[in-house]
Amino acid sequence: MENFDAIIIGAGQAGPSLAAKFAAQGHKTALVERKWLGGTCVNNGCTPTKTLIASAKAIHTAKRGAEFGFNVLGEIKTDMKLVKKRKDEIVQRSTNGLQNWLSNVTNLEIIEGHAKFMANTIIQIGERKISAPKIFINVGTRARVPQDVQHVPHFTNSTIMDVDFVPKHLIILGGSYIGLEFAQMYRRFGSKITVIETNTELVPREDGDVSKELKNILEGEGIEFKLGATNLNASQHSKGIKISLESNNGAINLIGSHLLVATGRLPNTHDLGLENTDLILNKNGYIAVDEYLKTNVEGIWALGDVNAKGAFTHTAYNDFEIVADHIFQDSKRSINDRIPCYALFTDPPLARIGITEKEALKSNNKLLIGHRPFFKISRAKENGEENGFMKVIIDADTEQILGATILGLNGDEIIHGMLDIMYAKASYRTILNAVHIHPTVTELIPTMLGELKPLNF
Incomplete structure (x- = not known):
């Protein structure tokens, strides 16, 4: 058994800063990450998607040149390999910077591998077993893929990051935040886009006038919507993917070259060995915490998307700030202070x-x-x-x-x-x-x- 003062599981937005904070205070600290430093935001979320959106915006603006008084000679075409290369280079710079920073932090050990709880205070990574009086879970979420489409080839927000071509007809399942960003992006790259949403409005969390205006804007760019979708059935087709459904406009059959699933997120608590602990999860598998991000188990906190108190990079980083202030400054700062x-x-x-x-x-x-x-x-x-x-x-x-x-x-x-x-x-x-x-x-x-x-x- 190896003993640490603090263990942070997951190197997303909250994890590295918290690990560096503990290490700077002289505490022997372990930061455990099984895949990517930086988590979703840096690797397949904020950084890459906003880079792709910027490329799509530049292409769109070039196509509107006549409106602004200039003409581009020849047809404007998307070179998706170059678009992806630019995205990959920007992501790589971010991850390299994070790696260089953390590798030079005294008292901090980065452990690569999958962490699994053996008990409340004992974690196994491969052949190693480590323990600490303070453990912080920062493992994030992953794409939720409905059973209806699991059996057919599909992209998620993660796997579509590897695409270096423009899909001929991209069907997107999900008309909310992730789905709409990819819909407009790939429409501007040159794909035909059809968005399927089970609700009768896009982004149903928003007010109706917002949903209506957003729909009008995106339809103006040629994006098609199938709202109020029910009885969805997916199957492989010689031309790609066939989707059958009932919608506001009756029975519809769609054939697309590719399918992107953007139907929400699931917490990465399913393979942490939490059944070996006393931690309480809510009905959706997220870790229950109080206003200071403490779990029901003394000495364990949950930060970032996995606690269901926020689903954004900025809320995850604020989780770090709250926990750090609470531990090192005896602050009463809490998530109750946060404005959505x-x-x-x-x-x-x-x-x-x-x-x-x-x-x-x-x-x-x-x-x-x-x-x-x-x-x-x-x-x-x-x-x-x-x-x-x-x-x-x-x-x-x-x-x-x-x-x-x-x-x-x-x-x-x-x-x-x-x-x-x-x-x-x-x-x-x-x-x-x-x-x-x-x-x-x-x-x-x-x-x-x-x-x-x-x-x-």
């Missing part, structure tokens, strides 16, 4: 903070709403990006922002001003009375706030 915030990186992006309009309407609060379409924003017109809108929900009594949505040019960046005001618990009038730079998209936020209307009183 995330983005869908379509073009234009969808950015969301706080609660939705439909969530706000469930309260008894007096509410105000502000709304501004992007076709009324000069900067959007100048950039040829007039799709989308922004809206904000205000508590009329406290004057605090409850939530905001921006679906439009640079929305994923400019929404942070309102998010910071929410964290400060300040009145929306702080932004209303501010002087913003012209010409920008952000300067229209005070305009929107100056035109608030009652929502439910």
